[in-house]
Amino acid sequence: xxxxxxxxxxxxxxxxxxxxxxxxxxxxxxxxxxxxxxxxxxxxxxxxxxxxxxxxxxxxxxxxxxxxxxxxxxxxxxxxxxxxxxxxxxxxxxxxxxxxxxxxxxxxxxxxxxxxxxxxxxxxxxxxxxxxxxxxxxxxxxxxxxxxxxxxxxxxxxxxxxxxxxxxxxxxxxxxxxxxxxxxxxxxxxxxxxxxxxxxxxxxxxxxxxxxxxxxxxxxxxxxxxxxxxxxxxxxxxxxxxxxxxxxxxxxx
Amino acid sequence: xxxxxxxxxxxxxxxxxxxxxxxxxxxxxxxxxxxxxxxxxxxxxxxxxxxxxxxxxxxx
Numbered sequence: 572x573x574x575x576x577x578x579x580x581x582x583x584x585x586x587x588x589x590x591x592x593x594x595x596x597x598x599x600x601x602x603x604x605x606x607x608x609x610x611x612x613x614x615x616x617x618x619x620x621x622x623x624x625x626x627x628x629x630x631x632x633x634x635x636x637x638x639x640x641x642x643x644x645x646x647x648x649x650x651x652x653x654x655x656x657x658x659x660x661x662x663x664x665x666x667x668x669x670x671x672x673x674x675x676x677x678x679x680x681x682x683x684x685x686x687x688x689x690x691x692x693x694x695x696x697x698x699x700x701x702x703x704x705x706x707x708x709x710x711x712x713x714x715x716x717x718x719x720x721x722x723x724x725x726x727x728x729x730x731x732x733x734x735x736x737x738x739x740x741x742x743x744x745x746x747x748x749x750x751x752x753x754x755x756x757x758x759x760x761x762x763x764x765x766x767x768x769x770x771x772x773x774x775x776x777x778x779x780x781x782x783x784x785x786x787x788x789x790x791x792x793x794x795x796x797x798x799x800x801x802x803x804x805x806x807x808x809x810x811x812x813x814x815x816x817x818x819x820x821x822x823x824x
Numbered sequence: 825x826x827x828x829x830x831x832x833x834x835x836x837x838x839x840x841x842x843x844x845x846x847x848x849x850x851x852x853x854x855x856x857x858x859x860x861x862x863x864x865x866x867x868x869x870x871x872x873x874x875x876x877x878x879x880x881x882x883x884x
Contacts, residue, residue, distance in 0.1 A: 713882060
């Protein structure tokens with residue numbers, strides 16, 4: 572289990588480093604925009620609660636039902652301020668560890684024995700591939716959304732998100748690893764397919780959140796994610812090369 | 825000949841096991857990302873709320 576241990580160690584190191592960096596970037600980028608949008612969301616909710624009281628059990632405000640569930644039934648949530656940001660930092664570190672495990676596992680498959688080491692530069696390239704698979708492809712159909720903007724049912728969007736990411740990963744693999752014309756065409760089709768099917772969306776969206784704020788948010792999320800994946804790819808590759816250096820599983824023949 | 829066989833076997837086993845271990849790590853990574861970013865449990869959602877939005881994971 573030397574390889575597994577090297578993967579986990581390098582992912583934990585990379586996860587803490589990148590999670591901390593991204594938490595700081597978010598405090599200047601995405602989080603202020605989320606907080607602004609929540610002002611509009613809360614204002615709209617007060618309005619909704621009034622309507623719900625007037626028609627109990629009715630199907631009124633159907634499009635708002637999705638985003639009400641999180642505030643319903645008094646489920647626990649962190650207090651605004653330090654507590655909320657601490658949970659954000661923890662979730663960032665966990666997300667970075669999770670994605671770093673994927674990258675380090677790929678580095679393990681592509682190194683060892685005669686294959687040699689994965690360089691930091693190859694690590695950056697894999698980070699950019701992660702950005703394409705997990706941000707660009709799903710974000711094309713489901714752009715980053717602010718609180719207070721109604722959207723299609725959560726589960727349908729999650730399924731489409733996962734399919735878009737998986738299709739893009741599969742398509743890029745066909746293009747870059749098969750190196751044949753038919754495989755490249757198949758790869759391209761696979762990447763395009765989820766967008767032809769189309770992401771689930773509501774026919775009519777009514778929100779108080781200004782469109783300019785939503786646009787700012789798309790830019791902030793995409794740039795933050797680019798930085799996240801770029802650093803994650805680089806740090807994970809360096810950390811994995813370090814922890815894997817004396818691994819008998821990867822010993823040269 | 826017998827000598828070369830015994831030196832090759834552990835290497836072959838190590839190769840298979842390296843792939844298996846990498847796949848195990850991938851599964852663990854996907855599980856962690858899925859739990860933080862895609863869980864329908866309200867408490868998990870509320871704790872990771874800003875991260876879900878900032879990563880453009882489907883939310884609300």
